[in-house]
Amino acid sequence: MSKRKDIIIIGGGAAGFFAAINIAEQHPELSIVILERGKEGLQKVKISGGGRCNVTHAEFIPSELVLNYPRGEKELLGPFHSFMTGDTIAWFDERGVELKIEEDGRMFPMSNTSQTIIDCFLNEAKKHKVEILYNHSVKSINTRENDFSIETSQGVLDCNKVVVATGSNPKIWNLLKDIGHTIIQPVPSLFTFNIKDKRIKDIPGVVAKNVEVKVIGTNLVSEGPLLFTHVGMSAPAILKLSAFGAVELAKFNYNFKIEVNFIRLDFESCIDKLKNFKHEFAKKAIVNSPQFDLPKRLWKQLVLASNINESERWADINRQQLEALSAQLTEAIFHVTGKSTFKEEFVTAGGVDLKEVNFKTFESKRIPNLFFAGEVINIDAVTGGFNFQNAWTGAYIVSQSIA
Structure with a gap:
């Protein structure tokens, strides 16, 4: 009854x-x-x-x-x-x-x-x-x-x-x-990005304070802090993308590429700044003089990814290396190969x-x-x-x- x-x-x-x-x-x-x-x-x-x-x-x-x-x-x-x-x-x-x-x-x-x-x-x-x-x-x-x-x-x-x-x-x-x-x-709507990439492999816990992230081939873009984790990337810049792009990213089966601008400057403006650093810090080793308020460990990985070795000084780098570093700072490409639930x-x-x-x-x-x-x-x-x-x-x- x-x-x-x-x-x-x-x-x-x-x-x-x-x-x-x-x-x-x-x-x-x-x-x-x-x-x-x-x-x-x-x-x-x-x-x-x-x-x-x-x-x-x-x-x-x-x-x-x-x-x-x-x-x-x-x-x-x-x-x-x-x-x-x-x-x-x-x-x-x-x-x-x-x-x-x-x-x-x-x-x-x-x-x-x-x-x-x-x-x-x-x-x-x-x-x-x-x-x-x-x-x-x-x-x-x-x-x-x-x-x-x-x-x-x-x-x-x-x-x-x-x-x-x-x-x-x-x-x-x-x-x-x-x-x-x-x-x-x-x-799923709120998730972190799984990324295997040697640039970020050894820097879990490092935070870039103010980045811009775009999903390549879409209109999806977000900005804010970015956290590197043991499996990839998290924090508001990524979580906002995952929320606003929930339907679109599901269609990609969570396999897509993102472009990260770590310093919120365009490529040419970054080149100009790097040229100034080349003169200002001529005798310093590039890996040991992080710029743009970037964390030291992240800066080092981006420098090494630009074909600049650990001993090279600012005075020693050529135009090609400057352009490679500018690309890493303003338009770094990462391949996302999956997602993880955000916390619980x-x-x-x-x-x-x-x-x-x-x-x-x-x-x-x-x-x-x-x-x-x-x-x-x-x-x-x-x-x-x-x-x-x-x-x-x-x-x-x-x-x-x-x-």
Whole structure:
């Protein structure tokens, strides 16, 4: 025999808890249930930001905030006018969780642990009598004339309204497809580049502070810090490319070439600078006099790759070597041969087609009383707390729509 509830929230993650708590606060008379497939929820919150939970990002202008969403930029502009970063900070502050802003704009709880956010959600859910059913994997979502029947691994639940907040979950996407929604094929969105190249083989941990990276044969370009790792390249310059180029790079099967400009100057301007160095540092060994504020170890590898040996002085190098060094500095080509998940954070592009969601309410345009929050929709962001901000905004607007 089935049990009846007012609202069922599928997904015990950030968006699911946020929606449930906000609905319950406004309507304590409603019976609200969160269905979580595992034995505990909020696992993505737990690992986010290296276990510190990157709650949001200190960007307070909606038109600027949306620029961090490769998919969803246009759709989120209106919602961000209703609930965004400042509202998120206030929401947590009102519940005893103070956030801090780091140098790069990322925001974390003052405690520096994701457990603070998890405890906040669990305490608020308990306080407002939100029921959490663990080990309840959803088998089917059945739409009826005025309500829903949700079949789980532990039995059937009936309800008036359903909120799907499962994140990137292929199984749930298939169930939504079964009831009439279009699902955009998911592909990885936030990943690092695997590169085997002797120039970077021995310099893991080195950071070039401000580079420009282009994917050759495309319009994809990004800039920012670049980190060399044991398997290739990471940090914002690469992660932005992976997010904005998610669909295109998947078509290449993650086998493509990138051009890196390490100093953000063009080839000719670089040649002019190198000629000046040739006179200014004439007696110095080139490998031992890094320029352009580049890390010593990176500079050495780029010099050696330009057919300049370790003992050669600035005064000794010829035009050909100068041009080779300028090319390494401004248009170095690297061959990407695969990808790796960024830390433990697996983000995908794909999900419920944006055309099928009403972004004033986050309700399905196909099925009345079916709502979405978070990455279950075809929205994703670059790293830095932006994916969570999308979750909070969508969940908050869902709660207002239901209320």
